[in-house]
Amino acid sequence: MDAVVEKKKPVAVLRWLPYWAVFQYDVGQTLRSWVYRVWVLAVLLGVGGFLLRGFFLTQEAGYFQQASTLFSNVLQGAVLGSLAFVVVLSGGCISSERGTLADSVLSRGISRYQYFLGKWHARLATVLGTYLVLSLLALAGSLALVHEDVTLDGGLVALAVVGVLLAAVTTIGVAVSAVSNNTLLGVAGLWVALYGSGFALSLNWVRKVLPNSPAVVFNRLPNILCGYYNFDDLGPLLAWSGAVSLAAALAGMICFSRRDV
Numbered sequence: 001m002d003a004v005v006e007k008k009k010p011v012a013v014l015r016w017l018p019y020w021a022v023f024q025y026d027v028g029q030t031l032r033s034w035v036y037r038v039w040v041l042a043v044l045l046g047v048g049g050f051l052l053r054g055f056f057l058t059q060e061a062g063y064f065q066q067a068s069t070l071f072s073n074v075l076q077g078a079v080l081g082s083l084a085f086v087v088v089l090s091g092g093c094i095s096s097e098r099g100t101l102a103d104s105v106l107s108r109g110i111s112r113y114q115y116f117l118g119k120w121h122a123r124l125a126t127v128l129g130t131y132l133v134l135s136l137l138a139l140a141g142s143l144a145l146v147h148e149d150v151t152l153d154g155g156l157v158a159l160a161v162v163g164v165l166l167a168a169v170t171t172i173g174v175a176v177s178a179v180s181n182n183t184l185l186g187v188a189g190l191w192v193a194l195y196g197s198g199f200a201l202s203l204n205w206v207r208k209v210l211p212n213s214p215a216v217v218f219n220r221l222p223n224i225l226c227g228y229y230n231f232d233d234l235g236p237l238l239a240w241s242g243a244v245s246l247a248a249a250l251a252g253m254i255c256f257s258r259r260d261v
Helices: 017-032 034-060 067-091 101-106 112-145 152-179 183-201 204-209 214-219 221-225 231-258
Strands: none
Touching: 017 034, 017 112, 034 067, 034 112, 067 112, 067 152, 067 183, 067 221, 112 152, 112 231, 152 183, 152 221, 152 231, 183 204, 183 214, 204 214, 214 221, 214 231
16 A cells, blocks of 8 residues: 655745844843933933923913923933933944854854844834834923923924934944944944034034034924924935935945954
C-alpha cells in the first residue's frame, strides 16, 4: 500500500516581522528609560507651574490673558526644554547599543534597513505621541483657566507645525546615532548644532532673510491658535522640515548599512 504523502502548506514569510519586533521592543525600552520619565515629569511640572502662575495673576491682580497667548508661551517653553531630552532619546538609540549590535543585526534574520527603520519609527512614535498628549493637556488647562480664543483648526495647525519640527529633530538624532561611534559626542554635537542654529535664526537680520523660519513661526503661534494663519507662509517651513527629515533618514540608513558595527 503506497504511503500517503501529505501536502505541506507553504510557510508564510513575514518579511516585516523583524522590523515590527524592533519597533515594539524599542518603544517599550524608551518608555521605561529614566530620560523619558524625567522628560515627562519636567514638562508636567513646568506646564503646571506656568498655568498656576497665569491663574493666580488672573485671580489676584486682575490680569486677564487670552488662551492663545498663554498656550503659545507654554508650548514654546515646553518645546525648548524638551529638545535637550529629545536629542538624548534619539541621539543614543543606536550608538548606545554598539556593543550588542553585531549580534542583533549581523547574526539574525534582520537587515540593517529594517533595524534602522524600526528604531527610527519607534522613536518618532514615542516622541510625537508624548508631545501630542502633553500638548493637549496644556491646551485644555489654558482654556480652563483663561479666556477662550483658540479655534479648533488653529490649535491643530499649531500642534502640527511644532510636531513637524520635533519630528525633524528626532530624525536627525537617529541618523547621527546610526553613524556615530560615541553616544556622548553625538549628543553633544547635536546640542551645539541645534541650540546654535536656534540662536542664529532668532537674530533680526536672519528673520528678514528667512521670514518663514521656525523662530518667526514660533512668534506667530498666538495668531495661528486664533485661526489667523496662511498655508502659503507655513507651507515652506513644513516642506523643508519634511525634506530635511527624509534626507537625514536616508543618509543615516545608507551609512549604517555600509559601516562596520
